[in-house]
């Protein structure tokens with residue numbers, strides 16, 4: 001895979017795009033990771049069944065090393081979303097049907113905003129970590145910039161291999177924003193715009209140049225249709241929240257770990273923590289019209305002075321998800337298990353929307369009264385009892 005081959009390929013193909021950009025999450029069904037170009041979808045139908053557009057299909061063949069990482073990000077997004085929303089009326093189960101999505105994830109709701117942000121964060125996170133683990137041979141360690149550190153402390157040595165969050169953001173942008181990229185109005189009299197696009201692609205393989213690449217998509221974002229602008233914005237939120245979650249980790253050195261010298265590097269927390277942060281943003285994001293977009297600085301980072309809050313943006317009020325309504329993308333909450341003793345989102349009063357609940361007795365067997373026997377093993381009894389389960393009417 002040489003940059004030259006990639007240029008050739010790109011110059012042959014007209015980019016075809018679709019407005020729904022998270023269809024690639026269908027890659028969560030890939031069981032055997034694609035590690036060779038031959039594993040990539042071959043036919044148009046095959047490609048569509050994994051939700052890939054033409055550009056993503058080509059990326060699969062040209063940059064196959066990325067595919068196991070993208071697959072992991074898809075799994076993290078689909079199963080992580082379901083976990084995050086398990087006790088809510090909208091529980092993310094509609095995402096399991098991807099690439100076939102319902103209106104809850106296509107018409108511009110808050111839920112859509114969350115899924116986009118999580119998916120672009122998951123790619124950023126997976127790629128940033130892959131750079132450190134050596135899965136991406138052309139990706140170096142990230143910048144050891146001592147942003148959060150008082151540089152006055154002379155004991156710090158920035159020598160560790162930091163997660164390469166900028167490269168993660170680059171790939172996330174390349175992959176997750178691909179479906180609308182071709183819709184961005186290019187300056188047709190500017191003969192270098194195609195060249196710029198080609199440069200951007202080959203920069204993925206060039207550790208020196210990818211930092212200097214202009215995220216041109218954000219400059220012309222206003223030329224996108226509102227729903228694409230929304231998706232672009234929320235993808236940016238996912239990447240930005242990931243970037244801002246970087247923290248410093250240090251290891252002590254010195255005589256008997258006296259810590260006279262520390263080796264430090266920047267690392268990202270677990271994706272679950274980033275997902276929690278995104279859910280907090282989802283919870284506070286008020287319905288709002290599109291606001292000015294984040295601006296990328298020349299080093300590829302987001303100019304956060306331009307973004308008062310990392311708010312998600314959405315265009316349409318969500319239904320309350322209480323009753324089934326296909327047009328709204330609501331599945332309703334009938335037969336959902338609820339919790340009588342809780343007062344939170346999974347409580348019977350919230351989940352059942354005032355319809356009440358049915359009680360079912362279920363027989364439970366579990367190990368109990370466990371104790372050590374002699375020194376080394378544990379013996380338990382089996383306790384059998386009945387317990388109540390509650391289901392929304």
Ligand SMILES: *[C@@H]1O[C@H](CO)[C@@H](O)[C@H](O)[C@H]1NC(C)=O
Pocket residue numbers: 187188189190191
């Ligand atoms: C388009 O590109 C040409 C040539 O680079 C430049 O002179 C012109 O100002 C550009 N127009 C816009 C609207 O950016």
Ligand SMILES: *[C@@H]1O[C@H](CO)[C@@H](O)[C@H](O)[C@H]1NC(C)=O
Pocket residue numbers: 086091092093331332333334336
């Ligand atoms: C999620 O909600 C749907 C619709 O209410 C329901 O059919 C499904 O069983 C729920 N999934 C889980 C894992 O609770």
Ligand SMILES: *[C@@H]1O[C@H](CO)[C@@H](O)[C@H](O)[C@H]1NC(C)=O
Pocket residue numbers: 339340341342343
């Ligand atoms: C119900 O909610 C209570 C209080 O939040 C919690 O302690 C309990 O584990 C929950 N029960 C189930 C079955 O989830």
